[in-house]
Amino acid sequence: MPSHADIHACNHVHAQCENADLVVAAVERAREAGLRRTRALEDVLHILVEAHRPLTLADVAESGQLGSGADRATVYRLLTRLEERGVIRRLGLHDRSAYYTMVFPGEHNDYLICNRCGKIERLDIACPVEALETQIAQQSGFASLYHELEFYGVCPACAEA
Amino acid sequence: MPSHADIHACNHVHAQCENADLVVAAVERAREAGLRRTRALEDVLHILVEAHRPLTLADVAESGQLGSGADRATVYRLLTRLEERGVIRRLGLHDRSAYYTMVFPGEHNDYLICNRCGKIERLDIACPVEALETQIAQQSGFASLYHELEFYGVCPACAEA
DNA sequence: ATACATGCAAACATTTTGCTTTGGC
DNA sequence: GCCAAAGCAAAATGTTTGCATGTAT
Numbered sequence: 001m002p003s004h005a006d007i008h009a010c011n012h013v014h015a016q017c018e019n020a021d022l023v024v025a026a027v028e029r030a031r032e033a034g035l036r037r038t039r040a041l042e043d044v045l046h047i048l049v050e051a052h053r054p055l056t057l058a059d060v061a062e063s064g065q066l067g068s069g070a071d072r073a074t075v076y077r078l079l080t081r082l083e084e085r086g087v088i089r090r091l092g093l094h095d096r097s098a099y100y101t102m103v104f105p106g107e108h109n110d111y112l113i114c115n116r117c118g119k120i121e122r123l124d125i126a127c128p129v130e131a132l133e134t135q136i137a138q139q140s141g142f143a144s145l146y147h148e149l150e151f152y153g154v155c156p157a158c159a160e161a
Numbered sequence: 162m163p164s165h166a167d168i169h170a171c172n173h174v175h176a177q178c179e180n181a182d183l184v185v186a187a188v189e190r191a192r193e194a195g196l197r198r199t200r201a202l203e204d205v206l207h208i209l210v211e212a213h214r215p216l217t218l219a220d221v222a223e224s225g226q227l228g229s230g231a232d233r234a235t236v237y238r239l240l241t242r243l244e245e246r247g248v249i250r251r252l253g254l255h256d257r258s259a260y261y262t263m264v265f266p267g268e269h270n271d272y273l274i275c276n277r278c279g280k281i282e283r284l285d286i287a288c289p290v291e292a293l294e295t296q297i298a299q300q301s302g303f304a305s306l307y308h309e310l311e312f313y314g315v316c317p318a319c320a321e322a
Numbered sequence: 323a324t325a326c327a328t329g330c331a332a333a334c335a336t337t338t339t340g341c342t343t344t345g346g347c
Numbered sequence: 348g349c350c351a352a353a354g355c356a357a358a359a360t361g362t363t364t365g366c367a368t369g370t371a372t
Contacts, residue, residue, distance in 0.1 A: 115305075148312075
């Protein structure tokens with residue numbers, strides 16, 4: 001099940017990228033959360049923003065967009081810190097490894113995943129779970145409730161082969 | 162995050178257990194799918210039926226209900242085969258390890274999970290995703306579509322401490 | 323100057339496989 | 348008897364940590 005990043009080249013000068021503002025905003029959020037502005041931090045956030053889909057630690061570490069050539073351990077710790085501070089989210093997909101994705105305010109994160117080729121597609125749907133979530137929060141007494149919703153199946157391409 | 166089984170004792174004579182019929186049915190489904198009736202197979206299914214919640218490979222292998230004291234590799238291969246044949250389902254929860262749970266026909270499998278203590282609770286709710294699933298299947302062309310829905314948060318007990 | 327971040331290497335946890343022996347059918 | 352399953356042991360994979368050094372603030 002392949003899971004490697006396929007990120008468009010972007011010549012390392014973040015200000016020139018399409019989503020430059022999003023990256024800047026993300027870095028800002030990270031800084032407000034107490035992280036230091038380092039090359040690795042900027043690169044990791046840049047990669048996640050550009051990908052706009054869940055990436056594994058390996059995806060990020062090997063994406064070639066890490067100008068610094070940051071160490072895996074560094075990326076690992078960055079992802080962990082960013083997740084703890086709510087800048088990114090960790091997903092428990094079926095792969096052996098964890099996936100991380102940017103948290104874009106007001107944006108849904110439900111996925112459609114192929115069990116054969118591992119392709120992960122973000123679903124832009126009106127999620128019907130929102131209402132239910134509120135209800136469950138009340139009934140269960142759980143705090144900080146959020147949900148994860150994934151659809152699994154076999155994509156048309158894989159079904160042929 | 163603890164994830165060990167807490168299965169009620171049941172003196173190894175499957176016919177005497179509360180859910181004996183469910184175990185028998187499960188074994189039967191496995192047999193029809195081409196698996197051989199072995200001690201390990203019966204034990205694993207017995208454990209999963211009794212637990213009635215997702216268990217990890219380690220949970221099953223160390224549950225003490227494996228009369229045969231089956232090897233981890235054996236349990237692993239059994240779980241894999243059973244999943245491939247649709248007798249059980251594998252869940253990608255946030256834990257490092259995969260979870261397996263019985264597939265009870267007509268029963269929903271949405272979960273409420275505590276991010277602190279790791280407690281996993283099955284939700285007996287009318288899942289609002291069903292309709293959406295059909296729609297997505299049509300639009301995406303995906304085959305064998307199913308979904309996984311989990312709610313994460315902090316349970317009341319953990320919130321106190 | 324201080325505390326946080328990084329790199330490198332090593333430890334861990336879990337899954338996965340190879341191969342021989344056992345046992346269901 | 349034949350082929351799937353079990354047992355044992357080792358490899359593979361991915362995560363996590365310790366410690367010395369570098370660097371943002």
